[in-house]
Amino acid sequence: MVNPTFRITGLDAFYGNKHVLKNINIDILPNAVTALIGPSGCGKSTFIRSLNRINDLILTFRREGKVCYHNQDIYAKDVDVVELRRRVGMVFQKPNPFPKSIYDNIAYCLKVHGIKDKDKIDATVESSLKKAALWDEVKNSLRQNALTLSGGQQQRLCIARTLAVEPEVILFDEPCSSLDPISTAKIEELIHQLKQSYTLIIVTHNMQQAARVSDFAGFFLLGELIEFDKTDKIFTAPKDKRTEDYITGRFG
Amino acid sequence: MNKTKQNKIIDKCFGFLGIAATLFGLIMLLVFIIDVLSDGLGRINWSFFTSFPSRKPEQAGILSAWVGSVWTMFITAMIALPLGIGAGIHLEEYARKSRLTNFIEINIANLAGVPSVIYGLLGLGLFVRYLQLDRSVLAGGFTLALLILPVIILSTREALRAVPFSMREASYAVGATKWQTVRYQVLPAAFGNILTGIILAMSRAVGETAPLITIGALTYIAFLPQSPIYFSSGFPYLHFSLKGLFDPFTVLPIQIFNWVSRPQKGFFTNAAAGIIVLLGLTLIMNTLAIILRHHHQKKIRW
Amino acid sequence: MIKKKRKLLNLKETVIESLLFLCSFFSIFVTAGIVLVLLVESWGFFKEVSILNFLTDRQWTPLFINKHFGILPLLCGTFLTTFIAVLTAIPIGLISAIYLSEYASLRVRNTVKPFLEILAAVPTVVYGYFALLFITPLLRQVIPGISGFNALSSGIVMGIMIIPLVASLSEDAMHAVPMNLREGAYAVGSSRMQSALHVVFPAALSGITAAFILAVSRAIGETMIVAIAAGQQPKLTLNPLVPIETITAYIVQISLGDTPHGTLEYRTIFACGMTLFLLTFVLNIFSFKLKRRFQEVYE
Numbered sequence: 001m002v003n004p005t006f007r008i009t010g011l012d013a014f015y016g017n018k019h020v021l022k023n024i025n026i027d028i029l030p031n032a033v034t035a036l037i038g039p040s041g042c043g044k045s046t047f048i049r050s051l052n053r054i055n056d057l058i059l060t061f062r063r064e065g066k067v068c069y070h071n072q073d074i075y076a077k078d079v080d081v082v083e084l085r086r087r088v089g090m091v092f093q094k095p096n097p098f099p100k101s102i103y104d105n106i107a108y109c110l111k112v113h114g115i116k117d118k119d120k121i122d123a124t125v126e127s128s129l130k131k132a133a134l135w136d137e138v139k140n141s142l143r144q145n146a147l148t149l150s151g152g153q154q155q156r157l158c159i160a161r162t163l164a165v166e167p168e169v170i171l172f173d174e175p176c177s178s179l180d181p182i183s184t185a186k187i188e189e190l191i192h193q194l195k196q197s198y199t200l201i202i203v204t205h206n207m208q209q210a211a212r213v214s215d216f217a218g219f220f221l222l223g224e225l226i227e228f229d230k231t232d233k234i235f236t237a238p239k240d241k242r243t244e245d246y247i248t249g250r251f252g
Numbered sequence: 253m254n255k256t257k258q259n260k261i262i263d264k265c266f267g268f269l270g271i272a273a274t275l276f277g278l279i280m281l282l283v284f285i286i287d288v289l290s291d292g293l294g295r296i297n298w299s300f301f302t303s304f305p306s307r308k309p310e311q312a313g314i315l316s317a318w319v320g321s322v323w324t325m326f327i328t329a330m331i332a333l334p335l336g337i338g339a340g341i342h343l344e345e346y347a348r349k350s351r352l353t354n355f356i357e358i359n360i361a362n363l364a365g366v367p368s369v370i371y372g373l374l375g376l377g378l379f380v381r382y383l384q385l386d387r388s389v390l391a392g393g394f395t396l397a398l399l400i401l402p403v404i405i406l407s408t409r410e411a412l413r414a415v416p417f418s419m420r421e422a423s424y425a426v427g428a429t430k431w432q433t434v435r436y437q438v439l440p441a442a443f444g445n446i447l448t449g450i451i452l453a454m455s456r457a458v459g460e461t462a463p464l465i466t467i468g469a470l471t472y473i474a475f476l477p478q479s480p481i482y483f484s485s486g487f488p489y490l491h492f493s494l495k496g497l498f499d500p501f502t503v504l505p506i507q508i509f510n511w512v513s514r515p516q517k518g519f520f521t522n523a524a525a526g527i528i529v530l531l532g533l534t535l536i537m538n539t540l541a542i543i544l545r546h547h548h549q550k551k552i553r554w
Numbered sequence: 555m556i557k558k559k560r561k562l563l564n565l566k567e568t569v570i571e572s573l574l575f576l577c578s579f580f581s582i583f584v585t586a587g588i589v590l591v592l593l594v595e596s597w598g599f600f601k602e603v604s605i606l607n608f609l610t611d612r613q614w615t616p617l618f619i620n621k622h623f624g625i626l627p628l629l630c631g632t633f634l635t636t637f638i639a640v641l642t643a644i645p646i647g648l649i650s651a652i653y654l655s656e657y658a659s660l661r662v663r664n665t666v667k668p669f670l671e672i673l674a675a676v677p678t679v680v681y682g683y684f685a686l687l688f689i690t691p692l693l694r695q696v697i698p699g700i701s702g703f704n705a706l707s708s709g710i711v712m713g714i715m716i717i718p719l720v721a722s723l724s725e726d727a728m729h730a731v732p733m734n735l736r737e738g739a740y741a742v743g744s745s746r747m748q749s750a751l752h753v754v755f756p757a758a759l760s761g762i763t764a765a766f767i768l769a770v771s772r773a774i775g776e777t778m779i780v781a782i783a784a785g786q787q788p789k790l791t792l793n794p795l796v797p798i799e800t801i802t803a804y805i806v807q808i809s810l811g812d813t814p815h816g817t818l819e820y821r822t823i824f825a826c827g828m829t830l831f832l833l834t835f836v837l838n839i840f841s842f843k844l845k846r847r848f849q850e851v852y853e
Binding site for chain 3: 260273278334339343360365431465534
């Protein structure tokens with residue numbers, strides 16, 4: 001039995017008085033893709049945003065229960081949030097490149113971690129853009145403002161940016177929801193490649209996508225984790241009636 | 253005539269009335285600018301800028317006034333900018349909702365509405381008397397700094413608020429600290445709008461009269477504050493001095509006020525000429541701010 | 555593995571955060587400074603002049619041999635000029651706000667608004683000149699009996715100065731009214747004006763009231779226009795054609811003279827300042843609360 005990357009036990013989350021996650025228990029295994037599906041507003045985004053504590057930015061956010069990363073409670077007092085976020089990268093729903101050049105978008109990530117060596121930065125810019133399958137499209141325009149890229153390119157730049165700081169886990173929060181089908185296919189292909197070296201968690205409300213890319217899948221409904229299992233099990237033989245209803249499109 | 257048609261006509265009339273009301277103030281300003289130009293433009297020449305005030309209106313100039321204005325503006329900016337921008341950053345990026353934060357916010361909103369002459373009384377009691385700075389450039393600069401502080405805080409906050417949340421998320425997600433996020437992402441993105449706010453605040457400070465009169469800035473000054481850099485024929489030739497900070501001073505709007513309140517007609521012409529200079533400066537600063545804001549809005553599309 | 559180790563970085567973050575906090579906390583010192591200075595000096599004043607006397611005496615003659623310290627004439631002058639200013643600014647400002655919010659295209663609105671703000675940016679000493687040397691002579695052609703210094707011309711000019719404040723804040727309030735309210739009005743066949751007056755205006759009323767109160771507060775505290783054009787004669791009168799004196803103009807008058815520090819005359823300006831501060835403070839807080847309530851409803 002492999003040690004889980006994340007072990008979440010009894011996680012409850014609130015925005016103000018709104019109870020958005022109820023008693024979540026889940027193990028996330030390394031070097032696999034875990035997909036979280038469910039109708040919008042079911043808490044799946046809140047869930048992954050709790051894994052790198054980016055939810056801390058929301059003033060009304062509150063949680064109870066434990067999120068352990070390699071057996072360490074990430075909400076413990078002595079945890080360095082910055083270090084946690086470096087190890088657990090995140091790609092957001094809407095591409096959010098910094099309004100700087102493509103090069104500086106990635107260089108910034110290294111700068112915040114104290115890397116100043118020019119050669120090292122150049123090398124990382126190239127390697128992470130290659131890993132994100134963007135290098136060929138932008139290698140001649142690295143000084144161009146990132147906001148001039150297409151939506152799909154911007155999203156791949158955001159992935160490259162995340163890869164640049166060498167995380168172990170990457171969280172994807174509906175990374176394709178604002179992209180066209182061709183860009184979506186590229187990102188999915190990329191996710192497939194990244195699986196070799198990273199632990200990936202992807203939130204999506206697109207069930208075909210979940211079926212295509214993931215090894216494990218969890219179904220969220222109204223803040224509860226209804227079912228969690230191997231992806232093919234969830235899609236072929238769900239145990240819960242509600243999961244079945246959702247994946248067969250009876251509601252959602 | 254049916255009701256709908258009647259409504260349409262009323263609607264149209266009201267539209268015209270609206271345009272008239274909107275343009276009213278601007279037209280008044282235009283009329284006034286023409287009036288002032290016709291009164292004072294003839295008086296503006298090189299010696300008007302290089303002469304001290306005088307009992308004879310034809311010989312009087314605004315030298316001590318504009319130099320005093322430059323001095324006070326410099327001190328005002330040195331104090332108000334770091335404090336104001338710092339406070340803006342704290343309230344917008346760092347402060348958690350708490351009673352203290354709420355109190356500070358209400359307090360700043362209230363400070364923004366305190367009449368300028370009250371800041372003069374504060375300056376008089378605190379800087380001139382208590383800290384014994386006397387009627388110096390320093391006391392004047394400090395007073396104006398406190399006056400524009402809330403303006404700078406409020407405009408900084410507004411500028412920071414316009415930076416999308418996703419930008420902060422992106423920065424935190426790659427493991428940046430709070431200050432790194434603010435320093436390298438949020439501040440550069442908000443820079444244009446912060447600058448606009450600074451220019452507007454400084455343009456307000458340039459025109460302020462009442463608080464400086466209250467702290468006792470003089471109305472008749474025939475000398476300049478000691479220059480911060482001056483030369484001598486003997487060693488070491490080049491000198492630096494901050495003594496000028498403690499010299500008495502006057503500023504452009506006070507000089508204008510002084511001339512307006514004289515009974516002789518000749519001084520009114522001087523006042524008009526002074527107003528052309530002051531108004532020109534304010535209008536340029538404001539136009540600059542408008543252009544800057546417009547340019548900034550166009551440049552960045554999130 | 556993810557325990558805190560970068561001590562130096564964390565120290566830097568803490569230092570920066572503390573410095574920034576001090577910056578915003580500094581604003582409390584400013585308020586405290588204002589209140590303290592006003593309290594200390596007016597305390598000295600009220601030791602010699604009773605508050606009752608200050609509030610009820612009908613004369614203000616601190617510089618005469620026969621001294622009277624009744625704030626009423628100064629208050630009267632202040633309210634008179636403020637009243638005239640508000641009477642000028644409110645109708646023009648409101649009509650302009652309705653036009654910009656309900657009639658004008660977004661383009662026009664976004665172009666015109668910053669230019670209106672220029673009106674508010676003109677130095678007040680400039681407006682004073684305008685009142686004394688342009689408006690008063692103009693008024694004299696219509697009202698021959700008007701004095702060279704009077705409340706009317708300074709009030710009108712002050713009104714012109716606060717038009718942008720009224721227009722801009724009321725426009726913000728009306729602009730914040732949700733579109734579906736207007737759609738409701740249009741759906742039953744209202745004209746623009748009917749929708750503006752019967753639906754948008756009432757919905758934005760508390761926001762507009764906040765703008766109105768702020769305008770009053772601004773007019774009460776305005777100094778240079780009245781110091782230049784309204785005169786220096788504290789009088790208990792509602793006649794806008796004769797010289798009067800406002801609280802602010804009195805402070806300027808004393809500051810220009812050589813009143814020695816520590817005398818009763820010197821302290822009068824702080825007693826006046828205290829009165830002024832309390833007046834504007836109450837109005838500002840009231841306006842702030844109203845505006846907040848309005849924002850809570852629509853945002």
